[in-house]
Amino acid sequence: MSTKRPWFYGRKFIITGGTTGIGFEITKRFLEAGAKALIISHSKEELEDAKDKLHNFDDKLETFQCDVSKYEDVEKFAKYVEAQKDKDFLYGGLIECVGITNFGPFFESQLKDLIYIIRVNIEGTVTVTHQILPKVLEKNGKEMTYLTFISSVAALAEFPYFGLYSATKVAMEHFFNSLSKELPKTVKLLMIRPGAVKTRFYERAKNAPGHDMRILAEKTKSYFTTPDKVAKTFVNAIIKKKTGIIYPSFSTKLQASLLTNRLIGPFLKKSYFKQIMTYNK
Numbered sequence: 001m002s003t004k005r006p007w008f009y010g011r012k013f014i015i016t017g018g019t020t021g022i023g024f025e026i027t028k029r030f031l032e033a034g035a036k037a038l039i040i041s042h043s044k045e046e047l048e049d050a051k052d053k054l055h056n057f058d059d060k061l062e063t064f065q066c067d068v069s070k071y072e073d074v075e076k077f078a079k080y081v082e083a084q085k086d087k088d089f090l091y092g093g094l095i096e097c098v099g100i101t102n103f104g105p106f107f108e109s110q111l112k113d114l115i116y117i118i119r120v121n122i123e124g125t126v127t128v129t130h131q132i133l134p135k136v137l138e139k140n141g142k143e144m145t146y147l148t149f150i151s152s153v154a155a156l157a158e159f160p161y162f163g164l165y166s167a168t169k170v171a172m173e174h175f176f177n178s179l180s181k182e183l184p185k186t187v188k189l190l191m192i193r194p195g196a197v198k199t200r201f202y203e204r205a206k207n208a209p210g211h212d213m214r215i216l217a218e219k220t221k222s223y224f225t226t227p228d229k230v231a232k233t234f235v236n237a238i239i240k241k242k243t244g245i246i247y248p249s250f251s252t253k254l255q256a257s258l259l260t261n262r263l264i265g266p267f268l269k270k271s272y273f274k275q276i277m278t279y280n281k
Contacts, residue, residue, distance in 0.1 A: 068124030093146025104208025
């Protein structure tokens with residue numbers, strides 16, 4: 001990372017899901033670059049673990065326990081953010097990293113698990129954006145502010161066994177793109193579309209009975225990238241004030257391009273579908 005101070009030096013980023021995976025690595029890179037971070041998670045244990053790992057940044061790191069799928073939790077968090085409005089700092093932006101997936105045949109999955117995924121991925125993101133972003137913008141005034149979202153290559157194609165996850169990513173991309181037309185020009189929108197990333201995402205999948213996404217992850221791990229590589233690309237894009245949709249690597253961007261290609265896409269999807277079905281046995 002450049003030794004020159006980035007534009008967000010000393011500013012605070014609010015990061016949902018900042019305790020593990022891509023969210024944690026993003027938090028770490030912001031702190032290393034001189035920013036402050038306010039991270040939220042549903043898990044008190046994960047917040048404590050993140051604080052322990054980032055103990056060198058105790059003066060720059062805040063944590064708040066909040067389950068984004070629960071409106072009352074987000075409301076409490078909003079009050080916490082509101083209470084800081086008179087403090088002497090500016091925000092860098094709102095970084096939304098929370099996400100969970102389903103895995104297994106749709107009609108064999110538990111309905112409560114499917115509804116939970118919608119509540120976390122869609123309702124949670126919408127609620128946080130609605131309740132927190134206005135407070136961030138009010139404090140920042142005419143200063144540049146980022147609104148970001150961790151999407152996925154899965155938003156570009158329908159995949160059996162975790163089609164609901166793909167659908168939530170499509171929904172949120174459309175939501176953010178539409179929202180960008182309503183927001184002031186000082187707000188910069190950035191979305192990153194990773195492919196498979198080596199995180200606890202697969203351990204936390206809501207599996208249909210008799211199915212386990214960890215098996216698929218283990219058998220396809222050679223295709224995985226690491227969360228720190230995704231975070232590096234993401235934070236560097238913010239340093240350079242980029243907007244729009246980005247990819248963590250050229251290979252991921254190529255994969256996305258091929259998936260959406262009218263001629264190649266159907267064959268590539270068929271290959272992926274075959275792998276998913278084979279590795280699930």
